[in-house]
Amino acid sequence: MSAALAVDAPARHRVTARWVFWALLMRDVTVVRRELVFFLLRTTMQPLMFTLVFGFLLPRMGFVQRNYSSALLPGLLGISLAFAAVQSVALPMVADFGWTREIEDRLLAPVDNRLVALEKVVAASVQGIIAALFVLPVARLIMGPVEGLSVSHFGEVIAVVTFGAAAFSVIGLFLGTVIEGQQVGLLFGFIVAPMIMFGCAYYPWRLLDRVPLLQYAVLVNPLTYVAEGLRAVLTPDKPHMPLPAVLAALVVVTALFWRLGLRTFMKRAVG
Amino acid sequence: MSESEGAAIVTRGLRKVYPPPKSRRRRGPVPSFTPPTGASPFSGSATTSTGEVLALDGLDLQVRSGEFFGLLGPNGAGKTTTIGILTTRVLPSGGAAFVHGLDVVKSAVDVRRRIGVVPQRPNPDRGLTVRENLLFHAAYFGFGRVASGARAVEILAQLGLGDRTEAKVDELSGGQQQRLMIARALIHEPQVIFLDEPTVGLDPQARLALWDILRGLHAQGRTIVMTTHYMEEADQLCDRVAIVDRGRLLACDTPEALKRRAPGGTLIELTLDAGADDLVAAARGLPGVLNAEADGAALRAWHPGGGEAIPGLIAAAQRAGRQVLNIHLAAPSLETLFISLTGRKLD
Numbered sequence: 001m002s003a004a005l006a007v008d009a010p011a012r013h014r015v016t017a018r019w020v021f022w023a024l025l026m027r028d029v030t031v032v033r034r035e036l037v038f039f040l041l042r043t044t045m046q047p048l049m050f051t052l053v054f055g056f057l058l059p060r061m062g063f064v065q066r067n068y069s070s071a072l073l074p075g076l077l078g079i080s081l082a083f084a085a086v087q088s089v090a091l092p093m094v095a096d097f098g099w100t101r102e103i104e105d106r107l108l109a110p111v112d113n114r115l116v117a118l119e120k121v122v123a124a125s126v127q128g129i130i131a132a133l134f135v136l137p138v139a140r141l142i143m144g145p146v147e148g149l150s151v152s153h154f155g156e157v158i159a160v161v162t163f164g165a166a167a168f169s170v171i172g173l174f175l176g177t178v179i180e181g182q183q184v185g186l187l188f189g190f191i192v193a194p195m196i197m198f199g200c201a202y203y204p205w206r207l208l209d210r211v212p213l214l215q216y217a218v219l220v221n222p223l224t225y226v227a228e229g230l231r232a233v234l235t236p237d238k239p240h241m242p243l244p245a246v247l248a249a250l251v252v253v254t255a256l257f258w259r260l261g262l263r264t265f266m267k268r269a270v271g
Numbered sequence: 272m273s274e275s276e277g278a279a280i281v282t283r284g285l286r287k288v289y290p291p292p293k294s295r296r297r298r299g300p301v302p303s304f305t306p307p308t309g310a311s312p313f314s315g316s317a318t319t320s321t322g323e324v325l326a327l328d329g330l331d332l333q334v335r336s337g338e339f340f341g342l343l344g345p346n347g348a349g350k351t352t353t354i355g356i357l358t359t360r361v362l363p364s365g366g367a368a369f370v371h372g373l374d375v376v377k378s379a380v381d382v383r384r385r386i387g388v389v390p391q392r393p394n395p396d397r398g399l400t401v402r403e404n405l406l407f408h409a410a411y412f413g414f415g416r417v418a419s420g421a422r423a424v425e426i427l428a429q430l431g432l433g434d435r436t437e438a439k440v441d442e443l444s445g446g447q448q449q450r451l452m453i454a455r456a457l458i459h460e461p462q463v464i465f466l467d468e469p470t471v472g473l474d475p476q477a478r479l480a481l482w483d484i485l486r487g488l489h490a491q492g493r494t495i496v497m498t499t500h501y502m503e504e505a506d507q508l509c510d511r512v513a514i515v516d517r518g519r520l521l522a523c524d525t526p527e528a529l530k531r532r533a534p535g536g537t538l539i540e541l542t543l544d545a546g547a548d549d550l551v552a553a554a555r556g557l558p559g560v561l562n563a564e565a566d567g568a569a570l571r572a573w574h575p576g577g578g579e580a581i582p583g584l585i586a587a588a589q590r591a592g593r594q595v596l597n598i599h600l601a602a603p604s605l606e607t608l609f610i611s612l613t614g615r616k617l618d
Contacts, residue, residue, distance in 0.1 A: 015384065015413035023410035031398035101394040105455065107360065109411035110384040271361040
């Protein structure tokens with residue numbers, strides 16, 4: 001069998017960075033498409049359950065006011081988006097650098113390794129956007145009519161979702177390259193859970209003025225900006241942070257964690 | 272650069288120092304669900320006073336184009352680090368390395384274009400099927416799907432994976448995954464192929480099948496660099512073998528020339544229950560014994576007649592009040608040379 005191993009070499013394209021980036025992206029598209037149902041279940045189950053209890057059951061029982069859903073819906077979208085984006089890059093990174101070493105075939109691709117990290121971030125951002133766009137109609141369906149909800153600023157919705165997904169993808173890149181396999185539980189217990197509870201997802205930031213210390217403390221939480229940004233574009237009549245402030249904060253978070261994440265990624269990629 | 276132009280691979284004074292292993296810094300062992308992988312990769316390496324691990328200590332190598340080159344050494348000798356540096360996955364701490372004249376640090380991207388890598392532990396892309404593993408890998412190297420599709424099917428067929436093209440990677444056996452790694456290393460037509468301990472963990476049949484495949488690749492004129500700690504493998508396959516230990520090159524030649532350098536006679540090694548130093552003189556005095564030496568609790572003697580000296584050696588040990596725990600025989604081979612060079616056995 002061995003002598004026949006000489007097979008005619010197929011025609012080769014000029015290997016540009018753009019070509020390789022595209023090939024890496026197509027690899028992720030193939031994998032995500034295959035696991036789309038599991039991906040959506042994994043990332044949107046928690047926010048949708050929350051929608052069912054706080055956006056459907058409790059309002060009907062009279063425990064919460066009906067207009068709570070207008071504060072809740074953008075926050076839940078934010079959680080789905082953040083959760084999906086972080087997971088999509090952090091979990092594979094922890095496994096790849098921890099024990100499967102699967103990413104090595106991509107690190108051997110003839111491009112700067114930083115491009116491999118960038119592609120992971122772009123793919124995770126897309127997954128975050130998909131999760132948010134999936135949860136929006138489903139949650140609206142569960143909650144029934146949501147006071148003040150409008151998707152007339154659709155361009156702005158896409159902008160906030162995109163900036164938010166980018167921010168959480170690079171956070172995922174950083175977390176996925178500093179956390180070791182044994183500590184994945186920590187990621188959810190000590191980072192994701194507090195981030196969700198203190199990220200202004202379940203309440204608007206403006207009303208935190210009753211607990212001033214907390215109102216300032218939550219500003220270090222990137223989820224605050226995503227949730228508030230989505231309030232600004234989906235329920236603009238309700239209290240929310242100004243959109244330019246939200247976008248500026250998300251740009252700063254993205255830039256900061258991209259630098260940090262890239263550094264830790266390269267440290268793991270090249271021994 | 273000039274000397275490196277004709278050669279496929281050149282390393283000069285290659286050094287690699289790793290920071291102290293993490294376990295040294297931790298307070299205690301951390302429970303882990305990943306199974307232990309046996310000896311630490313650093314177990315045989317030299318450590319400095321600060322706990323740093325000296326994996327490579329000035330390694331000079333030269334591999335000719337088209338050569339089947341073996342790196343032979345025990346665990347911790349620096350073999351995997353050498354492969355890591357040559358495949359741009361590990362940064363050297365000092366010295367320089369070139370693949371086809373290209374500096375592996377400064378021209379890493381160009382080096383990657385020319386190499387194929389078969390890792391020590393198969394690391395296929397588990398999200399993809401067998402065929403997709405090849406197609407996407409080819410795509411990273413600039414081959415279009417259509418162009419590489421037929422070639423992928425053909426290579427898989429030749430490596431005995433023709434009926435597994437649509438299988439998930441997890442459905443493959445260890446040997447099949449290893450062959451998939453070889454297929455992946457070939458799909459983009461590299462000039463140099465690196466294999467890191469490719470037969471570890473394979474059953475004897477799969478190992479022989481892999482040897483056939485490697486011989487076939489060599490026959491096509493490819494440069495192959497393989498690490499192994501199996502003497503027989505290096506002897507059977509390689510044009511030249513470099514014996515490395517503790518990050519240093521001890522010898523580099525054809526297997527035949529190396530075997531000629533091996534001390535004469537059959538090596539008889541007795542493992543005793545205590546130090547063997549005071550037995551050396553008695554062993555040398557036995558009829559026919561060419562030479563003898565002690566290494567801790569190991570007594571080594573060389574004798575032209577194979578195992579004939581064993582009863583005499585055992586009697587000598589018993590007279591000295593020692594118990595013989597183990598006896599090991601080795602004909603003049605790379606193994607006896609290795610032991611005489613390093614004072615250690617390979618595994």
